[in-house]
Amino acid sequence: MRASRHDLTINSRSGRAALVFAASLWLSLTACGSNEDQAFGRGYAAYQQGDFKAAMGIWNPLAEAGDARAQYNLGMIYYEGRGVPRDVAQAILLWRKAADQGHLRARHNLALALISGEGSQQDYAAAIDSLKITAKAGFANSQYSLGKMLLEGLGAARDEAAGINYISMAAEQGFAKAQYSLAKAYRDGAGVQKNEETAAMWFRKAAERGHAGAHRNLAPRLAEGKGIARDEGAALKWALIAASQGMNEAAQLAMQLRKSLPADQIAKAEMEASIFHPE
Template sequence: MKLIHTLLAITIIILAASTAFASPYEKALQLNQDGNYEAAFQIYLQEAQKGDARAQAKVGLFYSAGIGVMRDDIKAQRWLHKSADQGSADAMSYLGSLYESPSSPLHSYDLARKWYMEAAQKGNSNAMTSLGYMYLEEKGVKRDCQKAEGWFQKVAALGYDVNFSMEQLTKICGTKSGSYEDGKIAYKVKNYARAREIFLNLSKKNDVRAIYMIGYMDMYGEGSLQNEINGIKGYRKAAEMGYAEAQHSLGFSYRLGNGVPQDYKKAVYWYQKAADQNLCSAQNSLGYMYEQGKGVIKDYVLAHKWYNLSSVNCKGSVRDRDNLEKQMTPSQIAEAQKLAREWKPNQ
């Protein structure tokens, strides 16, 4: 019981100390998170008057939104400019929002776009999104679906979810062909309908990557009902065209019996095709088949060779190779290493 009280006391002391040493700006952030906007604003204002660019941006934001203080766009503009002059991307984005607002006496789409652009060039995702919508919704510019999509894609590339924005783009702009890279970005953000549309269009032009992606999406029911038969058709067509990713996926399907009868020999056949093109995932899969003796005669030397080659680009193969070595003799390991050194991928 004493131990529990002691631990509680220590915890309280640590928390008190952390609070005591928190900067005024951090205290304001906490007050803001707690919903105590008036108190947060007062601290932000004090720090802003000392020249803190972060606090200046917050003061400008609070004035523009009327949070914790009466709305005053003129004061918001002044504080945001002070912060932006110090290079704050957030302040630049807030300025864009201030100028974009039709209810503001400072309303100007040209200035909004200018400040969004400056913030976007500094990597501010909110500004990138806002630029996309300006082009999408004709705010001071003619509608440009390509530019709108370009900005949304930049946001997606930063790791943010832009699925809603992409859906709005499709609703307003309709459909367009799009590049393979456009399709991959749409797929990454789980806008499967858009990705599928792009890949289907490209597959009609015999783009092997798109053919494979349609097969992959069919196999796993992404953007359509799951259909393993169609998935295998896509895999096979792309595999026969020499696409390593498709060859590996087709081999994987044969190994597990997904969409085709299970057949280890056919799995090895397609794994080999992809592995010969230096696809590390296929090399690992081929190493596994040799280690387990599935579809081939068990051969630790060849398994080690393929694990070793795979480990160059697939780091997980290092573990598989090292675990296998525990079952091998030094001479076997030396032979496998020699085979790996002498190996060359198919051109």
């Protein structure tokens, strides 16, 4: 028993020591992590202010120490050529390091580099494998890219149902390009049952998000009442927005609508077009 008590005392002492050691270790690790976080944040602030040299100076040692976020952001600096000559191969190297640690943004961008073939050998199949992971994690950009690849049979057998499914997932998240693609799919009956009402709904959603092609498509639909309630005032608004983006056919539609609409509706449409901001 004594021995046990002794052991217990020793154990208790060693337990306390272990606890103190663990606490100090945790504190030091937390402090260390916090320093890294702070440094990473300072780098991001410099990046946001356009001081890319300072951002690189801060992120370089973090990246070398294995910080996936710093590796990813440094990759972006090289990819966009901010303060350094554009170097996609270097960006890929950094993204690969980050992706190997489970960094999903890095995995997404890496997949895109494999699709475009910039700075690396084009590899559609490897890109699709990566996009499946990031799409599953909920990245709308990945869902859209993957959906398009499957719709067109690039890097995998053509699979319209799966392609539309991924594009729908991105569209539901508010990704304008996916909403526009889905609208066209319903308009043309490509991979889905043709449905003018659903097409018009997605054109409207994409238009509200600022998609230029959707502005051009929505205006005549509203003017004709195709898949959507006829509303010439709203048609003029979207035609004016599309015309301001250099779309000549929209400018012609706006001109026709001006002839048929009363002055107050024209003024309202012009005002709404002038203050339009994408969602």
